[in-house]
Amino acid sequence: MLTTLPKPETKARKTKTPFREWFDSIVFAVVAATLIRWLFFSAFVIPTPSMENSLLVGDYLFVSRLHYGTTTPVTPLQVPLTHQTIWGTSIPSYLDWIKLPQYRLPGFTDVKNGDVVVFYLPVEHPDMYQKYSNVLPDLHPHPTDLRSNYIKRCVGIPGDKLEVRLGQVYVNGQVQAAPVRMQNEYFVSVKTAVNEENVFHKNGIVDYAQFTETFGDSIAANDEAGYVVKTTDALAEKLKTYDFVKRVQPVWMEKGLKEPFLFPASDAADWNKDNYGPITVPKAGMTVPLTEVNIALYGDIIRNFDGNENVVVEKNKITIGGKQLTNYTFKQDYYFMMGDNRHDSADSRYWGFVPKDHIVGKAVFVWMSIDPNPTSFLKKIRWDRVFRMI
Structure with missing residues (x-):
């Protein structure tokens, strides 16, 4: 005689509440946006006129992190999708209790002369920000990956000998073509x-x-x-x-007329923004003698950005671990940045070199442009700049 076996009991699938579905969607969106922002590209807005007329105040940019290779986070304890402070407040959005070593993932190109580059402002290093407060009065110390984002044009790559003569940039003795909208x-x-x-x-x-x-x-x-x-x-x-x-x-400043607050702070250099240098941009593996001028040029990066400890920089000497150096070999690459608005840009001429580990990405295109002072409401959006390549 055949008997029918009872069917196993099945638990009814629990339906998510509207609040749970909303919460899951928000978490997914935040995680996805954070990963995209870290790995692929970030959005920035131009707040100052230092890159005019190439980039205008109110331009919204997409910056590719893939070009030069994205960097791993140094400060993991931070609120997602924030930078320095929580939105609309002055409350810090991070805790520096944990600091990780930084690594750069492979990119498909290196920074080249003429690239428009976004980078972390190096002089927000805790040991430097007070020294440069005359040039940038709103400086505050932050960890490497949470320093202010700056955008400038790279005019000197590692190993370049750079000079500015009456506003014209020369690299390795060759005149450089000026940006079209400089x-x-x-x-x-x-x-x-x-x-x-x-x-x-x-x-x-x-x-x-x-x-x-x-x-x-x-x-x-x-x-x-x-x-x-x-x-x-x-x-x-x-x-x-x-x-x-x-x-x-x-309008040019005359050669030999020393400009105050210019980098480096040395009486041996009578430079100004229109007549600057010559200087050599540091390159990994390059060795320089530690003369008084070179100490003024490279002392900050030897102490703060090249991975050294127990460094003491004085006017005429540098010691590491109590041992005086007569020359120094750099451990990473550096860059020299200038704004396209050459008489209204606080750039490398005023605060020095940008370390490679401070490079964020390459500015690719303007996706929106809003005029902060339009002559009429209809001219609020600069339509001729939307989706303009940089």
């Missing part, structure tokens, strides 16, 4: 009063000021009226065509 300072001498809206604003010139004696007598005669403007070479040439313009002259 901005310089000009004196525009005028015969009559100027309609600033029609002349400057319509040409995209937003940084200008009427000439006064505070600019010095080297660019104009005492009875000459005009403006000091920051603009591109192409727009400077266009200004020359106006019938009320007498002349347009570049």
